[in-house]
Amino acid sequence: MQSPTVGRQRPKDRKDRIAQVAAELFCEQGYHGVSLEEIAGVVGISAPAVYRHFDSKYAILVAAGRGLIDATLTATDLSSSEDAWLDLEALLAALARLAVTHRRTAGLYQWQWRYLTDKHDAEFRADLEVLFRRIALPLLNERPELGVADAEAITRATLSVFGSLATHRAVIAKGKAEQLLHRAGRAVMQASPPTPISGLELGVLPVSVPIGAxxxxxxxxxxxxxxxxxxxxxxxxxxxxxxxxxxxxxxxxxxxxxxxxxxxxxxxxxxxxxxxxxxxxxxxxxxxxxxxxxxxxxxxxxxxxxxxxxxxxxxxxxxxxxxxxxxxxxxxxxxxxxxxxxxxxxxxxxxxxxxxxxxxxxxxxxxxxxxxxxxxxxxxxxxxxxxxxxxxx
CATH class of the missing domain: 1.10.357.10 (Tetracycline Repressor, domain 2)
Incomplete structure (x- = not known):
């Protein structure tokens, strides 16, 4: 008797589906709390079948992170529009839609850096710099009194507003969530910048040994x-x-x-x-x-x-x-x-x-x-x- 899988074509998007499922599971349970078997089970395939697309769980993490970053860069690429680089409202709207659409996977941004090799960490940071510039440049155009460090600080705070939707499960209509995040992001962009003094970044200061029991x-x-x-x-x-x-x-x-x-x-x-x-x-x-x-x-x-x-x-x-x-x-x-x-x-x-x-x-x-x-x-x-x-x- 012929196996029901014989002759059946694998879906063309299976690799993307594996990365998407893994991203959701990583955000729900943590990277180390998820096994390849669990990822495969949700996708509806066997664990060995995962290896046709990825050679390790780490490779899936990299693909999931890459998918999130690529989606972000695609959503914020307004280069086809005339003077789009000046349009903060269009960027805020794009970021709000992105936050809602990728709510179940956007939490990767908060902790994935811990598990990346230096090579992949550098690649992702380079892409994030592109995102920062896309926001900071129109911000500086709108608020020329800001310095570059000020614009970077406001950009970080603004992205934190949009990223916050992935940190909780509060129920809210998608359209209302977009409106709220857009409004809050705009308010942060008009606020005083939370700019740190140079040289006090985390890891620069020596770590003191605590005194006590x-x-x-x-x-x-x-x-x-x-x-x-x-x-x-x-x-x-x-x-x-x-x-x-x-x-x-x-x-x-x-x-x-x-x-x-x-x-x-x-x-x-x-x-x-x-x-x-x-x-x-x-x-x-x-x-x-x-x-x-x-x-x-x-x-x-x-x-x-x-x-x-x-x-x-x-x-x-x-x-x-x-x-x-x-x-x-x-x-x-x-x-x-x-x-x-x-x-x-x-x-x-x-x-x-x-x-x-x-x-x-x-x-x-x-x-x-x-x-x-x-x-x-x-x-x-x-x-x-x-x-x-x-x-x-």
Missing amino acids: RREIILAESVRLFRLYGYHEVNVELIGHASGINASSVYRYFPGKADILAAAFYRASERVTEATAAALSGARDDADALRRMIESYVELTFERSDLVTVYLAENNNLPEGDRHELRKVQRLHVEEWVRLLVAVRPELTASEARVLTHAALNVVTDLSRWVYFDRRTGMNRHLVRLMGVVLNA
Whole structure:
């Protein structure tokens, strides 16, 4: 009896389909949490069939990242239109459509750099420079008072607004999401630039050894390493070395690496809860409470930038029970922002307020990966204003 697959042609777009499915799974579960078998199962093929198109999971990651970047460059290529390079509105509209269309895969931009080889990292960065120029040039034309560094800072913040839609699952109509993101992106482009002082980029400043109990040192060093390299690229030996002890000594304080990550998440959750309670307790009214929430979030990010970044980036690597519990806490925290924003801006629906809240929070998170959060940069004051700009868009 002839196999039903004999004589059947493979779809011409199967390679693209594999990359698309993989991108969605990587964003949902993390790169290391996805197997080739799982990718193949969703596509509807066998795992060996994947190897007809890609020689490894890493090759699929590169293809998925390339697909996202190519789609972005295609969407923002307005060269066929006369004076299109001057048209910021057309670019904002294109970015808003792109954010909505690629919502399930755009999260690759936030963490894929950790896993890329130097070669692919350089290639992707070169393409991102093209995107930056496409936005910065018309911005400089519209606002000639800005310097190049100012335009770059505003461009980064603007892209963070659009990228924020991929960081959450809040339900909102596609058309409304595009309108909100377009409006928020435009507001950021008209805002004061969050420009850091030269020489204070992340990785330039020396890393100091934290002082405190041994368990706290291990936790602090683990969080720093998780942020720099990603959870799966850090082992207990590296944590022990950074903490000034042998790897075996780490186990006196934590049963395993997953327990260190969970402890970091619970610590971050406690800090967020404490900061929220402090902001709300002395507020005169909802508008004052929202202002205090903005200030407390930026302050927390400055004081605990490694912790906040890991808290937002490493959910998928938590033990399942901890993951569900902490995501519940995260949702409750966001809902407090939504409640206040709707109270201050009653013309917004809860879903609209939720999208703006995530956009404002994402701007701070994204920029924290770009520049070391040192008060000498004035970034804390800039980001307080910028969060207000996004929430009021």
